[in-house]
Amino acid sequence: MALLEGRGLTKLFGRLVAVDHVDLTVEPGEIVGLIGPNGAGKTTLVNLITGLEAPTDGAVTFDGHPLRGRQPPAIARLGLARTFQIAQPFRTMTVRQNVAVPALFRGDPAPGVAAALREADAVLEIVGLGPKRDLPARALTTPDLRRLELAKALALRPRLMLLDEVMAGLTPTEVDAAMEMLRRINARGIALVVIEHVLRAVMGLSHRVVVLHHGRKIAEGAPAQVTAAPEVIRAYLGADQDAGPGSAPP
Ligand SMILES: Nc1ncnc2c1ncn2[C@@H]1O[C@H](COP(=O)(O)OP(=O)(O)OP(=O)(O)O)[C@@H](O)[C@H]1O
Ligand SMILES: [Mg+2]
Numbered sequence: 001m002a003l004l005e006g007r008g009l010t011k012l013f014g015r016l017v018a019v020d021h022v023d024l025t026v027e028p029g030e031i032v033g034l035i036g037p038n039g040a041g042k043t044t045l046v047n048l049i050t051g052l053e054a055p056t057d058g059a060v061t062f063d064g065h066p067l068r069g070r071q072p073p074a075i076a077r078l079g080l081a082r083t084f085q086i087a088q089p090f091r092t093m094t095v096r097q098n099v100a101v102p103a104l105f106r107g108d109p110a111p112g113v114a115a116a117l118r119e120a121d122a123v124l125e126i127v128g129l130g131p132k133r134d135l136p137a138r139a140l141t142t143p144d145l146r147r148l149e150l151a152k153a154l155a156l157r158p159r160l161m162l163l164d165e166v167m168a169g170l171t172p173t174e175v176d177a178a179m180e181m182l183r184r185i186n187a188r189g190i191a192l193v194v195i196e197h198v199l200r201a202v203m204g205l206s207h208r209v210v211v212l213h214h215g216r217k218i219a220e221g222a223p224a225q226v227t228a229a230p231e232v233i234r235a236y237l238g239a240d241q242d243a244g245p246g247s248a249p250p
Contacts (some may be wrong), residue, residue, distance in 0.1 A: 001064060003028045003160055003191055004080070009048050009058035011041075011215075018044040020215035021058070024193075026160060031182075031192045033206030033223070035199065037235060040212040042195045043085055046162045050082050051075045063159065077106060081158035083149035085165050089137035095148060096120045096133040103155040116155075123154040127181060142169045146178070150185070160191040167198045175201050203227065211235065 004026040011019040019041040026032050034042050047053040049060050051072040060067040062080050076082075081102075089098045099120035104110060111119065124130045127147040132140070140148060146166045153161050167178050179201050186192055196202040202209065203223040211219040211226055213235040219226050226232055 002026060003030075004049070004060070004062050004193075006045075006049060006060045007058055009045060009060070010056045011044050011048055011053065012056045017215050019048060019055075019212075022212070022215070022217050024049075024210060024217075026191050026193060028159070029186070029189055029191050030208065031186055031194060031206050033202040033209040034193055034195045034212065035197075035202055035209060036212035039214075041215040042212055043164055044215075045212070046082055046164055046193075046195065049162065050080060073105065076102075076156050076158075079157065079159040080162070081153035081156040081160070082162040083146075083153050083164055083166055085168070087145040087149050089140075089145065089148055089152075091138035092136055094134050095129055095137055095140065095151075096124065098137050098148060099123055099151045099155050101155075102152050106156050119155060120151070123151045126154060126184065127151045128177075143174045143178075146170070147181075150181070154185065154190075158190060160193070161185070162193045162195070164195045165197065166194075167196055167201055170198075179205055199227075 002025040004024070006022065006024040009019055009022045022045060024045065036042055044053065048055045051067060051070055062078055065078055067075055096117060100116040103116035103119040104113065121133065124133050127150050129144060129147050129151060132144060137148060150166060167175050170178060175198055182192060182194065182205055194202050194205055206223055208221065209223050209226040210217060211232050218231045218235060219229045
């Protein structure tokens with residue numbers, strides 16, 4: 001059985017079809033890349049899966065549990081974590097305290113504060129933020145804020161993490177470090193959905209890639225197969241201006 005199974009997911013905002021009958025499955029331990037031009041519907045799809053927005057149509061099961069009607073904290077507690085494209089930490093709290101919050105709310109039974117802080121220390125080591133754990137979150141640089149997002153998600157002890165552009169704004173060297181970190185996280189048995197505009201990273205990491213365009217899934221397969229697909233190339237070059245192969249230049 002797939003770990004995550006989304007079927008026919010659809011989201012309308014007024015007359016805009018942001019997500020259009022998308023199926024998305026993730027197997028245990030798998031890395032799935034989710035790409036597509038700006039406005040393709042990637043973040044909206046993550047919001048539908050994690051309960052932040054209700055789908056207009058379609059359904060999601062995670063680890064055999066139907067997610068319909070569940071609130072985001074309940075979904076997170078099942079082991080489905082996500083990061084946010086725009087990091088919004090508690091700015092005056094320390095890095096360590098920020099990570100202890102999801103650890104505290106994870107579970108049943110809830111760990112005490114001391115245990116949550118210990119847990120925060122453990123995940124901060126994984127993402128390389130150990131030395132900065134006592135800084136206020138507002139003092140962090142962009143790459144460190146991305147690491148903090150990852151640490152908060154890891155503190156939920158997830159089986160699947162949906163990562164919404166955790167590499168945005170990173171230099172090529174920082175992207176390499178982030179790829180290494182995601183491989184380490186995946187090696188712990190955590191499945192990943194990686195949303196990324198840095199194609200080198202998403203193609204290098206993913207076992208399978210799904211491409212969205214105008215809310216629809218236009219391609220799915222191994223990275224090399226997807227990058228060679230004509231509809232994907234058209235989507236990235238601007239399908240709207242493309243009159244098709246063999247057409248006369250303007
Ligand atoms: N709350 C909302 N209300 C109305 N329209 C929305 C809302 N959220 C997203 N949209 C629209 O839905 C479409 C999909 O947006 P979404 O943010 O999911 O795209 P994305 O693939 O994540 O893009 P990006 O790569 O820029 O992050 C866009 O046209 C966007 O303007
Ligand atoms: Mg987005």
